[in-house]
Amino acid sequence: MSARVRRGALAALVAAVVVGTAAPGAWADDSSLERPGALGGTADSAVAAATARPLVDARPAAAGDLTIDGRGFGHGIGLSQYGAQGQAKAGRTASTILAFYYPGTGSTTRSDSRALKVWLRDDTDHLLTFVAEPGLTVAGSNPVAGTSNAATPLPETVVQGGKRLTVTFWQVRRSGSSWALQAKANGTWYPYTSSRVRTALAGSTKVTVRAKDSTLRNVNGSKAREYRGTLAANLTGTSASSVTVTAGTTYTSYLVSVVPSEMPSYWHQQALRAQAVAARTYAAFDAGYSSRPWWYDTCDTAACQVFKGLAEYDLKGTRLQTFTAASTTEAVKATAGLVRTYGGKLAFTQFSASNGGYTVARSGYPYLKARADTYDAYPAWQVTVSRATAESVFGVGRVTKVAVTRDGKGAYGGRATSVTVTGTAGSKTLTGDAFRIALGLRSTLFTVSVGS
Template identity: 40%
Template sequence: MTSPILRRLVGATTLALLAAGLVAAPASADDPYDVPDDAVIHLEGDGAGHGIGMSQYGAYGAANAGKTWRQILDFYYPGTHTGLRGGQVSVWISGDDDRDLVVDRAPGLTVRKVDGRSWRVAGVKASRWRLTPAPEGRTEISYRTGSWHRWKLVRGDAELTRGGAPVTLRTPDGPVDYRGALRSTRHDGTRVSVNVLPMEQYLRGVVPSEMAASSWPQQALRAQAVAARTYAAYEREHTANPDYDLCDTAACQAYGGASAEYSTSDRAVLKTARIVLTYEGQTAFAQYSASNGGYTVAGQFDYLPAQADPFEGTSSDYYGWTRTVTSAQVEAVYDVENLSAIGIETRNGQGPRGGRVGDVRLWSSTGWTGTVTGESFRRNLGLPSTLYEITAVEPAAP
């Protein structure tokens, strides 16, 4: 985050450029609110997520209005075309964050060195199998029969697989089924679990994790399948990480493994098999979010424009959400001594509420004032989107 003092200097430069007519003026500021000691700040807003590219809630509305998945994607990614991508992806399973990779015994289970020899383990009477990092870059393979027993010690990383059949991974939060291979590997000085599997099998665990497969229209699910496949292919092509292509959370795209699979989303994946979006022959960066609040946000490419979204609607999940934060939280996050006032400094002028917040200004009773970005304020204070406004500031209840 840029320091408030530096942002104040940048703001002064921007005012000079505005006076010279060199940059467009931002939307006008909201009136600031005085902040008493131990205050509660009330906020209200629309949308959820960054708002770039496809709105999942918009895809839902478009599908209910009779639009096909191709029409939905043409609207959210104008100028793109369709192409084909296949192959495998590797996904970091962030929830398996302990020292070992442990799976349940299952028919056809195979253990193998990465890029090396493999062994069938059917003849071993075991309830579970475990991969544990060992000194000198080796992996210990163990099995459990009431207690753990070392089976083999191999050089390099190892993985467990049943081909296309699911393997049950024992995570600290409970068991989860995954297709493909479950690999124990080293990343940035620690051990991580990575799921390596074909793209189409991966998508079967993504689409129902990103959309409500049990109730949402098939065309919305198909649009999601293509967007998710495109996003994964783009990340795979552009990653500088040798250990995995994507994570399994909303920081990349949500992935629940085989445990998340659902019949309607499986159908959406099958009916759009291998199809991705391309732009000028290259895989598109198909960003998407839950709801844009009625107006998309411009991304880094021409096919990610800012535009009004006629398919968004009103929903208690995404529109008119409310949040409260305390003055103490703001002071702690931004190292402000005795916050005395707060206000929205700039908006982009696109969409409801005057548009998304560009900057939030903070005042201190010491005489200091500075700004933080609307995105920083959203992220650090837990707001769903940057399409928000401050509605009231009042003393905290005794």
């Protein structure tokens, strides 16, 4: 639900304040809360880094420095991934874990073979570029008008300068009021058209590419991501730059990539199954959102859920990394089709890495309640913000006092609802979340002391 994720005014400041590393998983939400973005590499490697790097800044606080102690990682609403792991290790099943974090919800099934359109948000060049392979076809359609054209094959070779050259890459781009194809062969891009191609693309707002083996590699920069399903270029406006790229897949193919990206694949199987159900439900809830545009159901970043496809390759075809794992694929299969519902409707199954020992309620969703969680064992963290950084961020001179208003639920007297920063040149009051965003903190469950 990326359209509803808003950035705070101070979000870009102090990128290197936090000492330590990210927790696993995304902040699956659609609120105004800032989210940390997709983890680099795999969720497994991110957790390994979390255990290898220090969580505490050893530098002593000087006058005007802020020392911040905190708990949790993320908004704390719904399922806690660390809490789910703790419950699973304590012998609880996935269904029990889900009932704990989404109390009052029930379970039903929906087919995992359903189609899902995923917006590839990091592909921002307004082109669809993909690796050539035997058996490719291309077809245009107008989903709003309900029309579609017959697909036509793409050749494996093109003739240029009297020579037959092997195509290595294809590209779909907007050209005026129509679409154009380009083929790359022998290191050069060549326009490609035919009467069949013109017919296949005529009057379309969407161009869909399919492969004989049902896997395609989308090129983005110097890498190519492999997806099971289709790739499409979508015209979302009137200009040539109003082109987005989507992967068309199924819930099964989506989830076998999402679950290991959101939770470490070596974690307990019951925790992985709980994550699989939460992720499936979240995607279905996202796809059913009333203002969803025609061209996508969900996206591939932490603004929705992290979806990396099957694998990543360099442009020579060497596989660099894979994004599926046997354990998480097993979790998806074991929970096939299972979703959580409330009052006969899909539940909004938000989740975060850690709630710091107390879940957070969300207004309007009776099953997203505030309650103590003794199973979440994510370690407490501490950061030191230098005087210079604090002065730059808050603009009140040397900080002399930080007063925090709390919600009364959890450690330190609860999460920060507002923070007043007082200094030698004035004071400023921010919401707890704005303070967290400004300093890159892991959650709003923190306490602050000022060095003197």
